[in-house]
Amino acid sequence: MSALMPTIIPISEAKPRLAELIDKSDTEDIVVTRRGHAAAVIVSVDRYSDLLDRIEDAEDSLAIYQAEGEETIPAEEVYAKLGI
Secondary structure (H helix, E strand, C coil), rough: CCCCCCCCEEEHHHHHHHHHHHHHHCCEEEEEEEEEEEEEECHHHHHHHHHHHHHHHHHHHHCCCCCCHCCCCCCHHHHHHHHC
């Protein structure tokens, strides 16, 4: 399974299978439902870390894009003001 087709499991079934589901999270995402609605997602630590890195990269890219067109100050001028 992939992030596009996660395993979906009710919390009542997930509780006794938690260790198994955590092992499965290395290769697939698991959506845990409560009363028929998604309540949580079990993902591996590696995938979680990768997702956080991707979010940070996207935020950095967006900040650069939003800063385009803003007035910039040459590095030499900043260094001179700082006495470097």
